[in-house]
Amino acid sequence: NAGVTQTPKFRILKIGQSMTLQCTQDMNHNYMYWYRQDPGMGLKLIYYSVGAGITDKGEVPNGYNVSRSTTEDFPLRLELAAPSQTSVYFCASSSGPAGDEKLFFGSGTQLSVL
């Protein structure tokens, strides 16, 4: 049982480059989330989705885009990478709203923008 799988685990980008962080889950969860974790800080919600075809902004969406064409996949796109986007990114999923159900997390993507 794979759970939530994120790729890549590590990536270094130059300023202005773009990339997509992949996230897939095999638990048939409707709810999926992208968080970023900065050193010494709690997780901040970037975007979330309550089902295929539906996405919504979280607390810190600027500089990111998402899509949810299938239940399984929730990729996060950085269009013009900036040093402020250096962070660890976590994808998560849940069977119901985050306020009611526990979150299952991927192992994270460590991104450095230089």
Add this chain to the structure above:
Amino acid sequence: GEDVEQSLFLSVREGDSSVINCTYTDSSSTYLYWYKQEPGAGLQLLTYIFSNMDMKQDQRLTVLLNKKDKHLSLRIADTQTGDSAIYFCAESIQGSASKIIFGSGTRLSIRP
């Protein structure tokens, strides 16, 4: 605004009890969680408590909730080296798709 605060570091001797504390500000929270993050891994739910409870015990783990003071604690009895990790406190709002507020995490280190 909503906020969850934790101390950043805790060091305990192997075999002693660890107590990790957390304070939160949103009185409408319904669940309070403790997540554990081991090196190189994502967060895993360790335990949780419903906001109308005072205490929850699960083997070596005891969660205490003081709703009046908005204070949550996690006690780990007989702390082992495998308990070394970062522990995140979080609060949630019932029915909200997005309303989980995480603290900054407490790094627990174990001394021999």
